[in-house]
Amino acid sequence: MKVAVVKETAPGERRVALVPEAVAKLRAAGLEVLVETAAGDGSWLSDDAFTEAGATIAARDELAVAADVIVTVGRPDEQVIAGLRPGQALLGMLAPLPHPGFARRLAEAGVTAISLDLIPRTLPRAQPMDALTSQANIAGYKAAVLAAATFGRFFPLLITAAGTARPAKVLVLGTGVAGLQAIGTARRLGAVVSAYDVRPETKTEVESLGASFIELTSVGPASGEGGYARVLTEDERQAQQDELAGHIARHDVVITTAQVPGRRPPVLVTADALKSMAPGSVVVDMGASALGGNVEGSRPADTMVTENGVTVVGAGDLPSTMPAAASAMYARNVSSLLLYLVKEGSLAIDLSDELQRGVVITYEGQVVHPALSEPAGGTARVDGASD
Ligand code: NAD
Secondary structure (H helix, E strand, O other), rough: OOOEEEEEEEEEEEOOOHHHHHHHHHHHHOEEEEEEEOOOHHHHHOHHHHHOOOEEOOOOHHHHHHHOOOOOOOOOOHHHHOOOOOOOEEEEOOOOOOHHHHHHHHHHHHEEEHHHHHHHOOOHHHHHHOOOHHHHHHHHHHHHHHHHHHHHOOOOOOOOOOEEEEOOOOEOOOOOOOHHHHHHHHHHOOEEEEEEOHHHHHHHHHHHHEEEEOOOOOOOOEEEEOEEOOOHHHHHHHHHHHHHHHHHHHHOEEOOOOOOOOOOOOOOOOHHHHOOOOOOOEEEOOOOOOOOEEOOOOOOOOEEEEEOOEEEOOOOOHHHHHHHHHHHHHHHHHHHHHHEEEEEEOOOOOOHHHHHHHEEEOOEEEEOOOOOHHHHHHOOOOOOEEE
């Protein structure tokens, strides 16, 4: 079976789906690996390093024709999608939920599509394949480091002959994988950290990292299915924003990580809350996306300074800013899933297996994932998202 790695072309994307170490592992299992010329450049991985690990370097056209499975980080570009042929498989973080038309198109093309971002994360055997977690850990770490680098004062308490610096007060909103990593990193840098999540069960994890958990009196628990949060009602959203504003005003740095699967990120920091922050404060919005983020007015991959001197960093794609670490971890996720799916040298899809049912979105000409086969994309569609 031939596994092909294409060079990512999305703006700002520097990761690559396999690194030489993972190539060697796949080769040892009897798979052939083709890597597009310069695919690893963004992660400082040369074509020679891939060749030494047993891969064949090839031009895109050649590799697309020969591949049995094309592996990617994000959704591939139109050139790759248009060139897919029946029987080929596509494996990557395809983010199919907000774009049901994409899955329909792959099904019609006879492509087996496997989306790593849908892996059933609570299955113990899926943990080595959990790319959402590996990339969220990187993003959470980088968010705290970025906040510290942007902040014009110290994170730790410093007592020097030239004066004493009080520790920064950091607030982390959303305490899933990324939020917990941001808390741990900010704590290691010496900040005093508080955190809030709409799922109260995260309180013990927050406290075990040395941060204090903020409980809002106006919003009850909003845990949804599978360990995720549910969407808040309009009244809950308003109450949450109002009560959070008081806490936000008392902090120097706010890092937001809140997500609800398949939905646009909830707004937690309103324009009024930004106005209440002291000049020099920093807000890092990890939810920033084209559809909006956790911070009103934040823009993805852009930094803005409000009239009252608050720096808002739109940081929705932090893993690609640490491409070497992110590619290495992602490649481990990809190779683990591939090795799980391959039997006797070829892809053996078995939809009676819970793990496979979670990740396989199209198979034998059909959209087979339950979250996508609901009429018109069901409840998963993000308002305003296109196919
Ligand atoms: P996520 O990226 O979907 O969301 C990040 C956080 O935002 C979550 O904690 C969520 O509760 C919070 N959030 C959403 N709306 C909010 C709002 N309006 N206000 C405040 N906070 C809000 O979450 P994630 O990091 O992917 O983690 C999701 C769950 O998956 C967690 O329960 C995590 O423990 C679990 N998980 C389990 C495993 C495993 O069992 N192996 C692995 C990874 C993650």
